[in-house]
Amino acid sequence: MKNSYLLHIDEQTTQGIPLEDIGFLSTFKANLLEDILAEIQVIEITLSNPGANTVAALVKIGANNGEFTGYSVAIRWETAITKAFESIRYHISLFANSPLQENTN
Numbered sequence: 001m002k003n004s005y006l007l008h009i010d011e012q013t014t015q016g017i018p019l020e021d022i023g024f025l026s027t028f029k030a031n032l033l034e035d036i037l038a039e040i041q042v043i044e045i046t047l048s049n050p051g052a053n054t055v056a057a058l059v060k061i062g063a064n065n066g067e068f069t070g071y072s073v074a075i076r077w078e079t080a081i082t083k084a085f086e087s088i089r090y091h092i093s094l095f096a097n098s099p100l101q102e103n104t105n
Contacts, residue, residue, distance in 0.1 A: 005026070005042075005044075007046075008044075009046075010049055025078060025081055026045055026081060029085035030085070032089070033089060036089070043062075044061075045059050057071070059084040061088060070083075072086075
């Protein structure tokens with residue numbers, strides 16, 4: 001699966017976030033994306049605290065067939081990460097279903 005896993009947590013993020021749980025959830029969600037992506041090379045997750053009671057998750061995935069980004073804000077870090085991965089899945093499915101045309105100019 002992945003060759004690199006990067007995690008950034010803003011020091012202002014006030015929720016207690018166990019690193020093992022972030023790693024487990026992220027790996028699980030990335031494995032679900034591998035059925036539509038080529039091999040994943042890099043997963044980068046950034047967690048921050050944009051509001052008093054929210055956590056923002058920015059997920060970047062580098063795969064053999066491109067780079068993909070998802071973003072979400074939620075009350076819990078688990079929900080923010082999950083929705084960011086779901087955002088990537090949604091955008092990949094839109095891309096896969098749209099016809100591509102080669103620019104010959």
